Amino acid sequence: MNMAATTSKPWAGLSNKIASETGVAGIVFMILALIPIFVPGYTTYILPQYMLFGLLAVSLAFLWGFVGILSFGQAAFFAIGAYAMGITMKTSMGINPAYVGLLVSFIIGGGIAAIVGYFLFSAGVRSTYFVLVTLALSIMTEQIAVSQSDITGGWNGMYMDRITLTFFDLGKMVLSDDMSSYYAIFILVIISYLALRYLLSVKFGKVLVGIRENEERMTALGYNVSLYKTSAFALSGAFASFAGALYGSHANFVSPSLGGILFSTEVVVWVAIGGRHSLLGALVGGIIVASISNYLSAWTPEYWQLLLGLIFITVIVFFKGGVAGAVKSLYGLWLERHKR
Amino acid sequence: MEVAASVFVDATLITLVLALAAFGLAIIYGLIGVINMGHGALLTLGAYLTWAATSSGMPFLIAVVMASVGVGFVGLLLEHFLVRHFYDRPFDSLLLTWAFFLIMTEIIKIVFGTDFRNVANPLPGAIDFGAFSVPAYRGAVSLFSLALIGASAYVYFRTSLGIKIRALIQNREMASLLGLNISLTNKLVFVTGATIAGLAGSLLCPMLSIDPYIGNVYLVRSFFVVIVGGLGQLLGGTLIGSFVIGGAETLFSLAFKQTFAQTVVFLLAILILRFRPAGLLGTK
Amino acid sequence: MTEILRTEGLGKRFSGLIANQNIDFSVDAGTVRCVIGPNGAGKTTFISMISGHHSASEGKIFYKGRDITHQSVIKRANVGIARKFQTPAVFEELTAYQNIELAVLGSQCLQADRHDRINEVLQLVRLTDQSAMQAQILSHGQRQWLEIGLLIAIEAELLLLDEPTAGMTVEESAATALLINMLVREHNLTAIIIEHDIQFIKDLKAPVTVLHLGQVLCEGSFDDVAANKEVREVYLGTDEGRSL
Numbered sequence: 001m002n003m004a005a006t007t008s009k010p011w012a013g014l015s016n017k018i019a020s021e022t023g024v025a026g027i028v029f030m031i032l033a034l035i036p037i038f039v040p041g042y043t044t045y046i047l048p049q050y051m052l053f054g055l056l057a058v059s060l061a062f063l064w065g066f067v068g069i070l071s072f073g074q075a076a077f078f079a080i081g082a083y084a085m086g087i088t089m090k091t092s093m094g095i096n097p098a099y100v101g102l103l104v105s106f107i108i109g110g111g112i113a114a115i116v117g118y119f120l121f122s123a124g125v126r127s128t129y130f131v132l133v134t135l136a137l138s139i140m141t142e143q144i145a146v147s148q149s150d151i152t153g154g155w156n157g158m159y160m161d162r163i164t165l166t167f168f169d170l171g172k173m174v175l176s177d178d179m180s181s182y183y184a185i186f187i188l189v190i191i192s193y194l195a196l197r198y199l200l201s202v203k204f205g206k207v208l209v210g211i212r213e214n215e216e217r218m219t220a221l222g223y224n225v226s227l228y229k230t231s232a233f234a235l236s237g238a239f240a241s242f243a244g245a246l247y248g249s250h251a252n253f254v255s256p257s258l259g260g261i262l263f264s265t266e267v268v269v270w271v272a273i274g275g276r277h278s279l280l281g282a283l284v285g286g287i288i289v290a291s292i293s294n295y296l297s298a299w300t301p302e303y304w305q306l307l308l309g310l311i312f313i314t315v316i317v318f319f320k321g322g323v324a325g326a327v328k329s330l331y332g333l334w335l336e337r338h339k340r
Numbered sequence: 341m342e343v344a345a346s347v348f349v350d351a352t353l354i355t356l357v358l359a360l361a362a363f364g365l366a367i368i369y370g371l372i373g374v375i376n377m378g379h380g381a382l383l384t385l386g387a388y389l390t391w392a393a394t395s396s397g398m399p400f401l402i403a404v405v406m407a408s409v410g411v412g413f414v415g416l417l418l419e420h421f422l423v424r425h426f427y428d429r430p431f432d433s434l435l436l437t438w439a440f441f442l443i444m445t446e447i448i449k450i451v452f453g454t455d456f457r458n459v460a461n462p463l464p465g466a467i468d469f470g471a472f473s474v475p476a477y478r479g480a481v482s483l484f485s486l487a488l489i490g491a492s493a494y495v496y497f498r499t500s501l502g503i504k505i506r507a508l509i510q511n512r513e514m515a516s517l518l519g520l521n522i523s524l525t526n527k528l529v530f531v532t533g534a535t536i537a538g539l540a541g542s543l544l545c546p547m548l549s550i551d552p553y554i555g556n557v558y559l560v561r562s563f564f565v566v567i568v569g570g571l572g573q574l575l576g577g578t579l580i581g582s583f584v585i586g587g588a589e590t591l592f593s594l595a596f597k598q599t600f601a602q603t604v605v606f607l608l609a610i611l612i613l614r615f616r617p618a619g620l621l622g623t624k
Numbered sequence: 625m626t627e628i629l630r631t632e633g634l635g636k637r638f639s640g641l642i643a644n645q646n647i648d649f650s651v652d653a654g655t656v657r658c659v660i661g662p663n664g665a666g667k668t669t670f671i672s673m674i675s676g677h678h679s680a681s682e683g684k685i686f687y688k689g690r691d692i693t694h695q696s697v698i699k700r701a702n703v704g705i706a707r708k709f710q711t712p713a714v715f716e717e718l719t720a721y722q723n724i725e726l727a728v729l730g731s732q733c734l735q736a737d738r739h740d741r742i743n744e745v746l747q748l749v750r751l752t753d754q755s756a757m758q759a760q761i762l763s764h765g766q767r768q769w770l771e772i773g774l775l776i777a778i779e780a781e782l783l784l785l786d787e788p789t790a791g792m793t794v795e796e797s798a799a800t801a802l803l804i805n806m807l808v809r810e811h812n813l814t815a816i817i818i819e820h821d822i823q824f825i826k827d828l829k830a831p832v833t834v835l836h837l838g839q840v841l842c843e844g845s846f847d848d849v850a851a852n853k854e855v856r857e858v859y860l861g862t863d864e865g866r867s868l
Contacts, residue, residue: 070431123614128375128430132563133610139560140603147600203729210726213715220675220713221730221778222701261556265438272435302446309443313422316435 020331025280029190036182044178048185048250050287055189055243057270057286058279062196063236064268065276066205067229068212069127073134074267076141077113077237079259081105081244083145083152086160086254096172098163102245109241110234117233121226138264145256157255160248185246189283192239197279199235208232266293269308272315274322281324346472347594351587353474356482359489359582361544362562364537369563370572371508371529374423375430377438379562381445382534383555386411386541388448391457391550400462400546408539414444415534419527427526441556448552457550481543488536493575505529509572561585564609570619577621584620585609627689628653628782628814629674634683635838636669643669644838647683653781654812656804656830658819658846662858666838667818668710671784674816675707676700687782706780710787712767714774716760720751723759723770727777741777748807749773750799764791769800776807783807783815789824801827834858 036044088101248254274285296304393403426432463477496502569581592601634647672678676697749769789797
């Protein structure tokens with residue numbers, strides 16, 4: 001294989017890939033931006049929730065695909081974010097409680113992840129045990145939501161309002177209609193995606209990949225590996241919570257099962273299928289698989305879950321990079337073919 | 341005094357029941373390093389097969405045997421077609437066995453429906469010891485659990501099979517160089533672990549209402565039992581781990597609500613995991 | 625000549641097995657020291673204690689005059705101690721460029737200069753043409769160089785090299801000796817090298833410390849050590865002994 005010798009930009013191959021991922025991302029976002037105009041009604045109502053599931057999937061892909069840390073507990077943060085939002089919005093305060101709620105959710109999710117992460121990573125707890133701890137996190141979140149029913153409403157869940165946007169003194173707008181909710185959430189999801197994409201493209205992200213590839217080597221090079229892992233986990237928890245806060249407010253409701261292991265592991269399935277090494281793959285995978293799941297579950301729940309399980313196995317065994325990975329490989333092959 | 345005795349007895353019963361449920365997982369995780377996320381599903385399957393057998397008139401004990409064998413067979417299929425190819429990749433086998441859980445749970449739902457099922461308690465009533473009383477069936481299962489662990493201890497410490505197993509734990513590579521047929525051993529261990537999981541589900545089902553997710557209650561707890569006790573410490577570790585987890589649950593549920601007690605127990609287990617990664621009995 | 629590393633009475637025990645014992649060792653900055661000895665002499669364990677991967681059972685380690693005996697691997701790496709492992713520890717699935725980049729990211733190099741610095745290091749370790757190739761498809765010798773490149777890129781001052789020429793051709797070994805001598809001479813690096821390749825040791829023209837059964841047997845120039853009666857006895861019958 002004749003590799004280009006002293007290329008002044010050895011990342012050229014990679015930047016092509018990034019360029020194409022940015023291109024695909026642009027197309028995806030354009031489609032999402034146009035949907036409410038062409039498909040109003042129920043789709044416009046429900047799609048924001050799937051976009052938030054997509055963001056939840058992105059938070060997992062960031063951790064799993066790029067740092068190599070599997071978490072079976074992302075839903076815990078999602079639910080924590082939703083509950084934090086609900087509780088904050090019920091509290092009267094000087095500033096718009098919705099804004100505070102979003103900030104609080106982000107911080108609480110990130111904070112809990114940081115504490116748990118630091119506690120375990122600094123002791124060098126092996127990653128397989130970490131997976132089990134995240135599984136336990138989901139169970140604990142669900143149980144706390146159920147048992148602290150005075151605060152959370154227990155099994156009955158918690159109701160909350162739609163976000164009210166306030167623009168300083170210029171006025172306010174309750175996001176009660178589908179269109180405005182859709183675009184508000186759409187914009188926030190894009191910003192979150194871009195923020196995480198950015199982090200992956202700078203030193204921080206590269207170090208994370210280095211840790212994924214050879215943790216021992218990174219330690220021997222002087223990197224504080226446990227600090228990086230904790231930061232990555234904190235970011236993934238923060239964004240998962242942020243997504244949850246938006247979700248709770250959009251769906252007007254949160255219940256304990258939102259944080260439980262069944263949902264947590266569903267997120268893993270979405271990301272595995274969408275592609276764990278691609279934030280966009282996870283985003284689209286989350287949106288599509290979640291929406292298909294919901295649609296088919298109303299119709300033939302068991303057979304769909306069975307099929308999903310089989311797809312999951314196929315992906316784990318044959319398509320580690322998920323759909324995004326397969327698409328990238330095919331694109332690479334196509335480029336090779338057309339170079340000649 | 342009476343309260344203490346009764347709490348102690350409760351803790352012991354819970355410990356032994358949990359030990360039975362966790363034993364299958366301890367064997368698989370400890371001996372061949374596979375994180376069997378399908379463990380709960382195997383327990384559930386054992387329960388459902390028992391229900392199916394008893395519903396069609398089979399005596400309870402026969403049903404238990406049939407169910408255990410059935411689950412063992414499913415374990416064999418799982419090992420042969422999937423797990424076998426991923427022994428050196430713990431995360432892949434973790435995800436695959438989780439996929440197995442998802443699929444098995446759906447199959448159970450399709451075949452058995454989602455209504456709660458019940459298997460009649462073959463030993464109803466309780467035995468009164470004055471200071472405390474022991475539910476008869478629960479006591480019997482606990483005794484069985486103790487006997488199983490005792491028999492395993494005998495095999496482990498006093499037979500040539502036991503020596504081979506201990507060699508396997510110490511150093512897989514060495515063991516294979518010394519002539520141990522690794523792939524056959526892996527199969528045997530996995531099937532044994534699966535069979536015991538099925539057995540546990542089968543024996544436990546008269547004490548619960550059966551639904552497709554009952555096994556999952558034991559999944560994470562079993563993992564913590566193994567981690568707290570010490571990976572590779574098959575017997576003492578399982579007992580100590582079960583005692584810590586089970587005992588803590590009993591204790592905490594006196595102070596907190598049941599669901600919250602479990603949360604506290606998990607936090608305790610995570611603390612132990614962090615400060616003693618090799619478990620309470622583990623070395624290093 | 626200032627001393628950069630000193631150990632006093634350094635020892636390591638692994639529940640019953642004594643790997644190292646009573647090692648007094650000193651090396652000056654800007655020099656090369658070879659550590660040789662038959663298999664099982666405790667050479668790698670000794671290096672591990674200096675890098676921090678193994679904690680010392682007894683004794684002390686001083687780096688630039690400061691007691692680092694209880695410092696972590698990360699801290700030691702950050703003050704300039706870097707290690708090349710016996711089996712090359714590089715980022716297999718990343719390209720040579722990406723490998724060096726990760727090391728450069730951990731150094732004081734400014735962002736604007738990174739690209740040039742990475743290419744500079746690649747050139748030093750003769751991997752310019754392999755810049756876009758994944759580490760795992762490089763030859764064994766090239767991977768050794770890549771790992772040495774990591775140590776250069778991280779701006780290490782004390783290089784601990786564990787068998788750097790293992791798997792290299794004669795020509796590659798000679799080039800490696802030249803590289804190390806150049807780094808030491810022009811960048812004032814210090815190198816402690818565990819080696820079995822006698823020709824390489826001769827090419828380095830550096831003093832030698834001989835370890836045997838975990839202790840220092842003898843120290844001196846290569847010729848002195850090669851002529852030493854005890855050393856020859858210890859190596860008697862080994863391939864290395866024959867070429868001494």
